Amino acid sequence: MHLTGEQQAVLDGAEGPELASAMKTLVRYGETFDAPRLVPIKSAHLTGSLAIASFSGYYELLDRLVRAGIRVKVRTTLNPRPGYDYSMQNRLVAFRRQKQHEDRLARLGVTPNYSCVSYMSANVPEFGDVLGWAESSAVIYANSVIGARTNRNSIMVDVCMAVTGLTPEFGLLYDRNRRGQVLVRLDIEDMDAAALGFVVGQRVVDRVPVLTHYPFDNVELKNLGAAMAASGAIGMFHVDGLTPECPSLDSVFDGEPAETVTITQTEIDAVRDGRPNQDRAGMVIFGCPQMTLDEVKHVGQYFVGKKVRKPTLFHIVPHDYEELRKLPLHDELVAAGVELHTHCPLAGLTVRLSPRRQQVLTNSGKLHYYLRGAGYGNLDETLAAAGVKA
Amino acid sequence: MTCFTGRPVLRGRGAGPLLSTDQPVNFTAAFTKVLNIVPRWRAEVRDRHHPWFRTNIAGKVLAVPACIGSTHTGLVLLDLVRLKAGPAAIIVDRADTLLVSGIVLSEVWYDRSVPVVEYPTGEIRGLLSDGDMIEVDGDTGTITHLGHP
Numbered sequence: 001m002h003l004t005g006e007q008q009a010v011l012d013g014a015e016g017p018e019l020a021s022a023m024k025t026l027v028r029y030g031e032t033f034d035a036p037r038l039v040p041i042k043s044a045h046l047t048g049s050l051a052i053a054s055f056s057g058y059y060e061l062l063d064r065l066v067r068a069g070i071r072v073k074v075r076t077t078l079n080p081r082p083g084y085d086y087s088m089q090n091r092l093v094a095f096r097r098q099k100q101h102e103d104r105l106a107r108l109g110v111t112p113n114y115s116c117v118s119y120m121s122a123n124v125p126e127f128g129d130v131l132g133w134a135e136s137s138a139v140i141y142a143n144s145v146i147g148a149r150t151n152r153n154s155i156m157v158d159v160c161m162a163v164t165g166l167t168p169e170f171g172l173l174y175d176r177n178r179r180g181q182v183l184v185r186l187d188i189e190d191m192d193a194a195a196l197g198f199v200v201g202q203r204v205v206d207r208v209p210v211l212t213h214y215p216f217d218n219v220e221l222k223n224l225g226a227a228m229a230a231s232g233a234i235g236m237f238h239v240d241g242l243t244p245e246c247p248s249l250d251s252v253f254d255g256e257p258a259e260t261v262t263i264t265q266t267e268i269d270a271v272r273d274g275r276p277n278q279d280r281a282g283m284v285i286f287g288c289p290q291m292t293l294d295e296v297k298h299v300g301q302y303f304v305g306k307k308v309r310k311p312t313l314f315h316i317v318p319h320d321y322e323e324l325r326k327l328p329l330h331d332e333l334v335a336a337g338v339e340l341h342t343h344c345p346l347a348g349l350t351v352r353l354s355p356r357r358q359q360v361l362t363n364s365g366k367l368h369y370y371l372r373g374a375g376y377g378n379l380d381e382t383l384a385a386a387g388v389k390a
Numbered sequence: 391m392t393c394f395t396g397r398p399v400l401r402g403r404g405a406g407p408l409l410s411t412d413q414p415v416n417f418t419a420a421f422t423k424v425l426n427i428v429p430r431w432r433a434e435v436r437d438r439h440h441p442w443f444r445t446n447i448a449g450k451v452l453a454v455p456a457c458i459g460s461t462h463t464g465l466v467l468l469d470l471v472r473l474k475a476g477p478a479a480i481i482v483d484r485a486d487t488l489l490v491s492g493i494v495l496s497e498v499w500y501d502r503s504v505p506v507v508e509y510p511t512g513e514i515r516g517l518l519s520d521g522d523m524i525e526v527d528g529d530t531g532t533i534t535h536l537g538h539p
Contacts, residue, residue: 021498021499024498025494025495025498025499028494028497028498029487029490029491029494032399032400032485032490032494033487033490047460047461047462048462048465052422052465053427054422054426054427054432055465055466055468055469056469057465057468057469057472057473057495057496057499057500058464058465058468058469061495061499093427094424094427134461135461136459136460136461139461151487152461152486152487152488153461153487153491154461154463154464154487154488154491154492154495155461155462155463155464155465156464156465156468156491156495157464157491157494157495158461171487201458205414205455205456205458206414206456206458206484206486229459229460230416230419230458230459230460231439231458231459232414232458233414233456233457233458233459233486233488350422350423350424351424369416369419369439369459370418370419370460372423372436372438
């Protein structure tokens with residue numbers, strides 16, 4: 001890899017051993033993928049906001065950076081908190097070092113926005129921006145829907161990018177790797193974006209899918225991409241005539257696509273749990289990735305004037321939650337019995353549910369993948385389970 | 391003795407019994423469950439979506455088609471590799487950014503690594519069986535079948 005004189009000096013230790021190791025991490029990461037150089041980033045987004053008690057390496061490394069007085073060089077936003085701050089399990093076991101971890105990140109100069117949907121409020125990139133982001137659902141949205149450029153970067157590698165302001169140039173930073181690889185024909189009458197994303201991830205795994213046209217809104221695109229990046233390793237997708245780098249199929253394929261798959265209604269229906277499991281679910285969970293205000297309004301309208309039959313949890317972007325509090329809908333949701341949270345549902349529920357081994361129902365393809373006991377239902381089914389829609 | 395030569399991705403040598411799958415592995419979903427907090431279950435797969443559910447990967451040579459899922463993969467791999475609690479080597483059809491990152495982090499910051507070689511794992515599954523002793527050389531890309539258990 002070719003480094004500038006300044007980059008080489010940092011690698012050689014001119015700014016201390018910690019920054020040298022951060023630079024070396026980017027060099028070794030880049031070399032593996034034949035990156036010719038390091039390029040500047042507009043912003044960073046860190047996935048590692050949770051102090052998960054079963055791991056230690058990441059937290060040790062952050063401590064070393066903090067002790068060396070290192071700070072981030074670009075705007076750097078942060079994933080959600082684990083929630084349930086005062087529960088015994090979180091304070092004493094699962095996230096007992098959370099406060100210390102948040103202090104550490106603050107000392108690095110990270111913006112404490114605590115959201116996995118930073119790209120809609122706290123850290124909004126522009127078309128063509130080069131980013132050093134982690135969080136698989138944010139990476140896929142930034143590439144696909146905004147047209148910014150970032151690889152699927154790891155926890156801690158994201159920190160190395162934030163403190164150097166650089167990323168190795170390879171993969172999705174290049175035009176040639178952003179072109180379509182698999183044409184996905186949609187044969188679907190009743191669209192369910194999260195279930196579709198789950199199936200696309202399984203079928204396409206780590207290539208760039210191009211979906212035939214469907215007028216998804218931004219909330220659907222968020223939930224579609226998040227599911228693709230959980231059941232697969234997809235960092236970018238296109239929707240014909242909708243996403244910015246795919247005005248037409250000709251713009252992403254050279255001639256006929258090398259591979260075409262068709263996804264049918266039957267396949268996306270198969271992601272949904274059967275009726276008995278929907279009825280058995282002890283809780284109904286919305287918001288993974290966190291709900292935006294638009295999404296809260298859309299889902300929340302069904303709860304106004306009703307009462308939930310089962311505990312129903314909304315996980316909302318903290319910025320959007322503050323907006324919600326100014327609206328009558330906030331009190332109407334509280335009156336309906338909806339629990340309004342601003343933390344990460346996966347982290348919160350992993351601990352909240354584990355002693356009871358409880359089944360839950362969610363309309364998130366991502367949460368369905370990661371959370372033990374989380375069955376999937378479409379919006380109608382989750383609303384029915386919550387008891388607010390027939 | 392059967393030999394395969396793949397593309398070397400990350401340096402070093404490792405040997406152990408083969409553990410293979412035709413399903414992509416999600417390291418985050420596999421190793422961040424409540425049970426994984428117990429050290430002897432640290433490397434036990436707890437992802438119910440995967441056929442390796444309840445399988446321990448410590449000391450094994452993994453042959454996987456791809457790694458999928460969350461960017462927390464590096465959190466998991468960093469600890470598995472630096473604590474020598476994870477796989478002995480990894481063979482993968484196409485190495486992705488997260489698999490590479492987790493191991494590079496351990497290599498750069500803790501001076502401990504495991505080899506990664508790219509090779510079509512479908513072919514390995516066709517010719518070898520789980521439990522066969524395998525050695526992987528990440529400098530040359532050589533995968534050597536040392537024998538049956």
